Amino acid sequence: xxxxxxxxxxxxxxxxxxxxxxxxxxxxxxxxxxxxxxxxxxxxxxxxxxxxxxxxxxxxxxxxxxxxxxxxxxxxxxxxxxxxxxxxxxxxxxxxxxxxxxxxxxxxxxxxxxxxxxxxxxxxxxxxxxxxxxxxxxxxxxxxxxxxxxxxxxxxxxxxxxxxxxxxxxxxxxxxxxxxxxxxxxxxxxxxxxxxxxxxxxxxxxxxxxxxxxxxxxxxxxxxxxxxxxxxxxxxxxxxxxxxxxxxxxxxxxxxxxxxxxxxxxxxxxxxxxxxxxxxxxxxxxxxxxxxxxxxxxxxxxxxxxxxxxxxxxxxxxxxxxxxxxxxxxxxxxxxxxxxxxxxxxxxxxxxxxxxxxxxxxxxxxxxxxxxxxxxxxxxxxxxxxxxxxxxxxxxxxxxxxxxxxxxxxxxxxxxxxxxxxxxxxxxxxxxxxxxxxxxxxxxxxxxxxxxxx
Ligand code: ADP
Ligand code: ASP
Ligand code: MG
Numbered sequence: 001x002x003x004x005x006x007x008x009x010x011x012x013x014x015x016x017x018x019x020x021x022x023x024x025x026x027x028x029x030x031x032x033x034x035x036x037x038x039x040x041x042x043x044x045x046x047x048x049x050x051x052x053x054x055x056x057x058x059x060x061x062x063x064x065x066x067x068x069x070x071x072x073x074x075x076x077x078x079x080x081x082x083x084x085x086x087x088x089x090x091x092x093x094x095x096x097x098x099x100x101x102x103x104x105x106x107x108x109x110x111x112x113x114x115x116x117x118x119x120x121x122x123x124x125x126x127x128x129x130x131x132x133x134x135x136x137x138x139x140x141x142x143x144x145x146x147x148x149x150x151x152x153x154x155x156x157x158x159x160x161x162x163x164x165x166x167x168x169x170x171x172x173x174x175x176x177x178x179x180x181x182x183x184x185x186x187x188x189x190x191x192x193x194x195x196x197x198x199x200x201x202x203x204x205x206x207x208x209x210x211x212x213x214x215x216x217x218x219x220x221x222x223x224x225x226x227x228x229x230x231x232x233x234x235x236x237x238x239x240x241x242x243x244x245x246x247x248x249x250x251x252x253x254x255x256x257x258x259x260x261x262x263x264x265x266x267x268x269x270x271x272x273x274x275x276x277x278x279x280x281x282x283x284x285x286x287x288x289x290x291x292x293x294x295x296x297x298x299x300x301x302x303x304x305x306x307x308x309x310x311x312x313x314x315x316x317x318x319x320x321x322x323x324x325x326x327x328x329x330x331x332x333x334x335x336x337x338x339x340x341x342x343x344x345x346x347x348x349x350x351x352x353x354x355x356x357x358x359x360x361x362x363x364x365x366x367x368x369x370x371x372x373x374x375x376x377x378x379x380x381x382x383x384x385x386x387x388x389x390x391x392x393x394x395x396x397x398x399x400x401x402x403x404x405x406x407x408x409x410x411x412x413x414x415x416x417x418x419x420x421x422x423x424x425x426x427x428x429x430x431x432x433x434x435x436x437x438x439x440x441x442x443x444x445x446x447x448x449x450x451x452x453x454x
Pocket of ligand 3: 007207266268
């Protein structure tokens, strides 16, 4: 068995879905299980609908709901023509969109949006796309069977970033997916969405379809997990930011996770972990160019001093200063305990004898955690920062690559600098607007025409 996951652009319209079908057709012998994202842009539209309706802009929100109805119906008609299957599918999708419209109205009445209602609304993207893909695959001669992801992806109730329950997922995958796949049928389910044991809809966080695919792959010990997307694989940098980014044919799991965590959105940061644990190879491939080699992510991969450059903005830098920290045992534990209690995940850390600086991605917990942090010392907050990461197997060896990275920063103000313990990642916190230019300079330094190492 293999898991084949298609991202938003790879199921973004009728042509893309047909391309996905022809990819799956070539994999039939390998007993594929298909995981799909919402059509490109749909999750963003759904989250905007929730916010809009809760803010009282019901007319605008309902207009967007109708826009989603039209888009899904139109692609269904392009895929299936004027057929009975099309009428049936459109009936099902329309019923879902009616439910979505009711939910939207309810949020408007309540005037408030909770993480639980956000997940309920966000889940419609994958609910719709998975039904559409099943009908299209059948039309192309594939024996596709829809499976409700919420029966498989069992999670806790941390809405908007739910934690998967690996044992329950494993049991459900064995029960609901494996028999279909073994029987030559093709289970198709939405990624990203799940449900609690009390049947409340949850999501795994943005980009979570990769994570769904990896969890299912790990649960069923599949031969491989294929992540089909809109670029040739993992590249030396985000091609939307850096011209001339090059394909990495092979990347180590550790490097791939660092890159994903620091902005290489091509893979969800958690997606690799379930696969690493059980040694399943993960491929990243381009659904527009299925003949390409893509990137193979494995435990063992060739080591290069510098593998790639990643970056992200929208980062919050927190500085905590306290003379009390001087020689105080347990201070770090107390500090990190605050973040742990508020479930705020810390990305980069640097310390001195009397201060600690750290960054968080998700500032939504900041207001809640600040009072606790202030009890420990003076706190300052710097929003709109960004992180640039140089990832490689042994950056610090010999000092040459570090020196080149720092030189490439030139006169850019750096607010924090950190080298990971294994020398795999040099992270720099800069102003948000400097992320892209710094990425380009570093890429030119390490991968440009005149670069020596790469
Ligand atoms: P999907 O909808 O298929 O999941 P995403 O938009 O989540 O696709 O991820 C693919 C995008 O990731 C690419 O279009 C690219 O802009 C971005 N990206 C960021 N960093 C990298 C990188 N190092 N290599 C490849 N793509 C990257
Ligand atoms: N549709 C979800 C998102 O846009 C999940 C995914 O595409 O991986 O975040
Ligand atoms: Mg993605």
